[in-house]
Amino acid sequence: MPPYLMGLADPWDSLPLSDTPLIPSCFPLPISLLSLLPSNTSELQGGNCSLSPFCYTACEIPEEIGNLLILEILYLADTGLTGRIPASIFNISSLTAIDLHNNSLSGNLPPMAGLQKLGKLVLWGNNLSGNILNSISNASMLMILDVSDNSFSGLIPNTLGNLRHLEWFQIRGNHFITEPATHEWSFLSSLANCKNLRFLYVSLNPLNGILPTYIGNLSTTLQELLASDCELQGNIPLEVANLSNMFLLDLSNNKISGSIPATIGGLRNVQSLTLQTNELQGPIPEKICGLERLYTLSLSFNKLSGPMPACLGNLTSLRNLYLGSNKLSYAIPSTLWSLKDILKIDLSSNYFSGSHPLDIGHLRALMCLNLSKNLLMSDMVSTIGGPETLVSLDLSNNKFHGHIPESFGGLISLEFLDLCNNNLSGVIPKSLEKLSNLKYFNVSYNRLEGEIPTGRCFQNFSYGSFMKNYALCGPSRLLVPPCKSSIHRNSKLTILRVLRYGLPSIATIVVTIIFTIIYRKRQSRSITLPVKEDLLSLKTWRRISYAELSQATDGFGECNFLGSGSFGSVYKGRLSDGMNVAIKVFNLQIEGAFRSFDTECEAMRNIVHRNLVKVITCCSNVDFKALVLDFMPNGSLEKWLHSEHYFLDILQRINIMIDVASALEYLHAGQPTPIIHCDLKPSNILLDEDMVAHLGDFGIAKLLEEDDFMRQTMTLATIGYMAPDATLLRREDEYFIIKANCISSIMELALKCSAELPEDRNNMADVVAMLKKIKHKFLISIEQV
Ligand SMILES: *[C@@H]1O[C@H](CO)[C@@H](O)[C@H](O)[C@H]1NC(C)=O
Ligand SMILES: *[C@@H]1O[C@H](CO)[C@@H](O)[C@H](O)[C@H]1NC(C)=O
Ligand SMILES: *[C@@H]1O[C@H](CO)[C@@H](O)[C@H](O)[C@H]1NC(C)=O
Ligand SMILES: *[C@@H]1O[C@H](CO)[C@@H](O)[C@H](O)[C@H]1NC(C)=O
Ligand SMILES: *[C@@H]1O[C@H](CO)[C@@H](O)[C@H](O)[C@H]1NC(C)=O
Ligand SMILES: *[C@@H]1O[C@H](CO)[C@@H](O)[C@H](O)[C@H]1NC(C)=O
Ligand SMILES: *[C@@H]1O[C@H](CO)[C@@H](O)[C@H](O)[C@H]1NC(C)=O
Numbered sequence: 001m002p003p004y005l006m007g008l009a010d011p012w013d014s015l016p017l018s019d020t021p022l023i024p025s026c027f028p029l030p031i032s033l034l035s036l037l038p039s040n041t042s043e044l045q046g047g048n049c050s051l052s053p054f055c056y057t058a059c060e061i062p063e064e065i066g067n068l069l070i071l072e073i074l075y076l077a078d079t080g081l082t083g084r085i086p087a088s089i090f091n092i093s094s095l096t097a098i099d100l101h102n103n104s105l106s107g108n109l110p111p112m113a114g115l116q117k118l119g120k121l122v123l124w125g126n127n128l129s130g131n132i133l134n135s136i137s138n139a140s141m142l143m144i145l146d147v148s149d150n151s152f153s154g155l156i157p158n159t160l161g162n163l164r165h166l167e168w169f170q171i172r173g174n175h176f177i178t179e180p181a182t183h184e185w186s187f188l189s190s191l192a193n194c195k196n197l198r199f200l201y202v203s204l205n206p207l208n209g210i211l212p213t214y215i216g217n218l219s220t221t222l223q224e225l226l227a228s229d230c231e232l233q234g235n236i237p238l239e240v241a242n243l244s245n246m247f248l249l250d251l252s253n254n255k256i257s258g259s260i261p262a263t264i265g266g267l268r269n270v271q272s273l274t275l276q277t278n279e280l281q282g283p284i285p286e287k288i289c290g291l292e293r294l295y296t297l298s299l300s301f302n303k304l305s306g307p308m309p310a311c312l313g314n315l316t317s318l319r320n321l322y323l324g325s326n327k328l329s330y331a332i333p334s335t336l337w338s339l340k341d342i343l344k345i346d347l348s349s350n351y352f353s354g355s356h357p358l359d360i361g362h363l364r365a366l367m368c369l370n371l372s373k374n375l376l377m378s379d380m381v382s383t384i385g386g387p388e389t390l391v392s393l394d395l396s397n398n399k400f401h402g403h404i405p406e407s408f409g410g411l412i413s414l415e416f417l418d419l420c421n422n423n424l425s426g427v428i429p430k431s432l433e434k435l436s437n438l439k440y441f442n443v444s445y446n447r448l449e450g451e452i453p454t455g456r457c458f459q460n461f462s463y464g465s466f467m468k469n470y471a472l473c474g475p476s477r478l479l480v481p482p483c484k485s486s487i488h489r490n491s492k493l494t495i496l497r498v499l500r501y502g503l504p505s506i507a508t509i510v511v512t513i514i515f516t517i518i519y520r521k522r523q524s525r526s527i528t529l530p531v532k533e534d535l536l537s538l539k540t541w542r543r544i545s546y547a548e549l550s551q552a553t554d555g556f557g558e559c560n561f562l563g564s565g566s567f568g569s570v571y572k573g574r575l576s577d578g579m580n581v582a583i584k585v586f587n588l589q590i591e592g593a594f595r596s597f598d599t600e601c602e603a604m605r606n607i608v609h610r611n612l613v614k615v616i617t618c619c620s621n622v623d624f625k626a627l628v629l630d631f632m633p634n635g636s637l638e639k640w641l642h643s644e645h646y647f648l649d650i651l652q653r654i655n656i657m658i659d660v661a662s663a664l665e666y667l668h669a670g671q672p673t674p675i676i677h678c679d680l681k682p683s684n685i686l687l688d689e690d691m692v693a694h695l696g697d698f699g700i701a702k703l704l705e706e707d708d709f710m711r712q713t714m715t716l717a718t719i720g721y722m723a724p725d726a727t728l729l730r731r732e733d734e735y736f737i738i739k740a741n742c743i744s745s746i747m748e749l750a751l752k753c754s755a756e757l758p759e760d761r762n763n764m765a766d767v768v769a770m771l772k773k774i775k776h777k778f779l780i781s782i783e784q785v
Pocket of ligand 3: 192
């Protein structure tokens with residue numbers, strides 16, 4: 001409850017109680033004794049009649065109650081009353097308050113001829129039916145009229161305007177309708193005469209119809225207008241903004257169309273604006289940022305489009321922001337993350353995109369963050385540092401990449417964490433075991449690898465939390481292979497980087513980096529790796545016949561031909577189960593092709609990494625040898641760098657560099673036997689549908705033995721060339737300076753990698769880290785513009 005909503009006056013308190021003592025004094029009063037009361041009773045309260053031994057017949061209000069000629073207050077709420085309201089009650093002209101709420105009273109409302117003093121009529125929670133009669137306007141002192149949650153039907157009287165003192169009008173949960181002739185809420189015209197009206201609650205009636213422009217004629221004393229679930233149609237009239245003292249407007253769950261009027265900014269005292277589940281279109285008007293006291297904004301489940309206004313970040317009073325299930329697009333404005341007291345944010349199911357870091361570290365009170373089902377592609381690592389208050393975090397169904405940050409282990413209140421369906425890689429940090437409140441966890445459909453934590457809450461998670469990843473290992477109940485315990489080894493990798501150029505042009509940086517191979521003595525270290533042989537050894541690889549491959553490629557037909565490599569041709573194929581694959585057929589006429597096939601099978605047998613092309617299986621006969629690989633729909637980097645019709649922006653290039661460097665880091669140091677690719681060039685770097693780079697073609701790769709580490713590997717290096725690519729950066733480009741800075745950082749790194757002395761070159765893990773840093777800086781700089 002927002003603190004300033006709690007200050008609301010309780011309408012029940014607003015009427016004076018009479019000074020006359022309660023007669024009789026025994027309480028609760030059995031209803032069946034009402035008829036015996038002395039006629040000078042002025043105040044009457046009843047207890048639960050069904051608990052009374054006197055209640056041997058139905059608990060009805062006796063007709064004789066009309067004899068209490070000076071009765072002022074009748075309070076028989078919540079007493080199990082049945083039957084009708086006797087007409088005689090409405091004859092007691094001294095009554096100031098009638099409260100019969102929460103009973104089982106039925107029938108129609110009797111005419112109200114003689115209730116000139118009645119200030120409060122509260123009948124909610126009964127089974128009363130029929131019209132509210134026009135005669136209600138005879139009770140001209142009424143301040144509070146509440147007939148909610150009954151079965152009243154028909155039109156809302158057009159005589160309410162006579163109730164000059166009316167403050168509280170509540171009819172929610174009935175069957176009221178709108179006058180078919182006008183199709184407008186014409187009762188508002190009459191209510192406009194009630195100059196003290198503060199609360200108008202009409203939700204949950206099949207009113208239908210539209211809001212008329214004269215809604216703006218309602219008194220500016222109005223504080224709350226609740227009209228949800230009313231089948232309301234048409235637009236929100238501009239004039240609604242005349243109600244400048246309103247602090248709660250709820251028009252949710254209707255069929256309102258059109259756009260949100262810019263005049264909405266006139267509701268400058270509004271604290272809760274809920275328009276969710278309608279058919280609103282168009283942009284969210286900037287004027288909404290004028291609502292300086294806004295606490296809850298809910299526009300979910302509409303058809304709103306365009307960007308989220310950056311100025312929302314100025315609404316420091318905002319605590320709940322619900323914009324889910326719309327068609328909002330562009331980046332999430334970084335200003336949002338400056339709302340440091342916000343509690344709940346739901347932006348799910350929109351088209352938000354961009355790779356800016358999610359800077360939630362400053363949101364000290366955040367409890368729920370739902371960004372699921374968008375197109376966000378931030379690096380999780382740059383994202384993090386979240387508040388300890390976070391209870392629910394849903395980032396599922398996006399394109400987030402990078403590692404799950406260790407720092408998630410600090411989100412100690414977290415109960416719900418959904419990261420499924422992203423591009424996350426690396427391991428599940430063991431620090432997550434500290435999340436003792438975690439009840440739901442899902443990292444399915446990512447590219448995670450390594451050991452699944454087993455401590456605490458992880459004991460309760462099942463297969464469904466981890467499925468469809470690259471190479472997770474752990475307990476067998478999770479249907480993953482067991483983990484090998486730490487592998488200790490002490491190997492040093494020796495690779496010589498031979499490519500060395502003069503100062504390459506800016507356009508060649510990408511190539512420079514991906515040609516960089518590292519020579520560096522590595523520290524011994526222990527790593528934990530999943531046992532992948534079980535999954536991927538030739539024995540358990542999917543068995544596939546020549547006939548099936550032939551069928552998949554239309555007999556290795558021309559239209560399936562993708563290109564030729566050093567030892568044969570590559571075809572696109574579609575296996576019988578619908579899977580798209582690339583099939584690399586070795587030409588056994590070429591000298592060395594046999595060895596190449598064997599080398600590649602051997603190399604690929606034990607390695608799995610998100611940035612390596614995955615081998616699905618090998619097909620080997622006496623006279624036919626082929627590798628079946630994951631199909632990479634975006635083709636080779638070569639195509640993207642050197643064809644006229646393809647273009648990669650700087651961010652994409654940095655991402656590709658990081659991918660390739662990560663693949664090399666893994667090959668050199670991330671698995672038991674160091675592997676040197678030996679044929680690193682753009683044509684061997686393939687791009688999947690998300691433009692993630694995968695290193696392929698291991699035909700001439702070298703597997704280094706422990707004692708190879710000092711060997712000169714000059715002959716293993718690749719000679720490449722650097723083609724000019726003049727379109728990368730132009731002075732008139734957006735963010736020219738930032739891009740130029742970024743490129744020069746990469747240049748610097750590239751030159752370091754090409755240092756004369758091997759010892760002076762960076763190790764691959766450092767290169768990956770530095771590239772990530774450069775990328776992070778680039779993104780931050782762009783965002784700050
Ligand atoms: C209401 O009061 C009038 C006049 O005192 C009387 O004639 C009438 O019968 C009463 N009606 C009921 C329903 O008691
Ligand atoms: C009560 O209301 C009805 C209908 O509006 C009207 O005809 C009647 O004159 C009113 N009676 C009194 C006493 O005001
Ligand atoms: C609304 O108020 C305006 C100005 O006071 C008046 O002219 C108009 O008749 C009112 N509309 C309705 C439907 O009451
Ligand atoms: C009510 O709103 C309309 C439309 O925004 C505006 O023209 C009119 O001046 C407003 N009336 C008052 C009394 O503020
Ligand atoms: C936020 O408020 C400040 C100060 O009132 C203003 O200068 C700035 O333009 C506002 N920001 C946006 C995005 O509207
Ligand atoms: C695992 O689930 C059981 C049963 O739902 C529950 O009692 C237990 O506390 C849970 N353990 C953890 C560590 O969450
Ligand atoms: C995790 O997400 C996937 C993909 O949405 C879903 O199929 C799976 O059922 C989820 N797992 C759990 C435990 O809910």
